[in-house]
Amino acid sequence: MPISTIKPIVYLANKRAKNKPLARPGRPRVLDGDDKAKLLNAIDENPRTTYDDLLFEVDNKVKKESICRLLVEEGRRKWLVFD
Secondary structure: OOHHHHHHHHHHHHHOOOOOOOOOOOOOOOOOHHHHHHHHHHHHHOOOOOHHHHHHHOOOOOOHHHHHHHHHHOOOOOOOOOO
16 A cells, blocks of 8 residues: 555544544534424424424524424424414
8 A cells, every 4th residue: 555545544543533533614503402402392392383483492593494494304394384
């Protein structure tokens, strides 16, 4: 195996902490796991809740579109929204 292949592998292995992958570029997510759980629990308790109620649950950290995107990621695409 050529040395030009081994050098970057060793260099990057030294930069990683506890063999975790390096952070990717981009903006970190605004909603953390607790906020997601709050939103999903609020929807489970009252499926007819509005986006404004859900925004209040997470202290208006995000916009309505972000909540909609979260619901699509969680597989709740047919969740009805009543404004």
